[in-house]
Amino acid sequence: MKFISLHSRGGNYLVVAQNVAWLRAAENGQTQVGMVGSSPLLVSGEIDDVAASILAQANAAV
Template identity: 65%
Template sequence: MKFILLKSRGGDYLVVAANIAYLRADENGQTKVGIVGGDSLLVVGSMEEVAEKVLAG
């Protein structure tokens, strides 16, 4: 199981990479990360930056 650290303005998340369903651009340079079977998370960074973290992590 591979965990990815995603930073948010309200706190940080450790997310299981296999549970990420989608990335969607949001306002103010943030990205919504869709989680399988759950709500989306609003994290800091563009879709490209978040995708790099997911693929590199």
């Protein structure tokens, strides 16, 4: 199980990379991250930046 860090204006999240289901652009330069079995998270950053961060962290060597 690989945890990734997602940054939010209200705090930071550690989520299981495999549980990320979708991304959707939100207002004010934020992105909604859909989670399997949960409500979406609102994180800081444009959708392209968040996607790149998720991929980089998920593929990083342990």
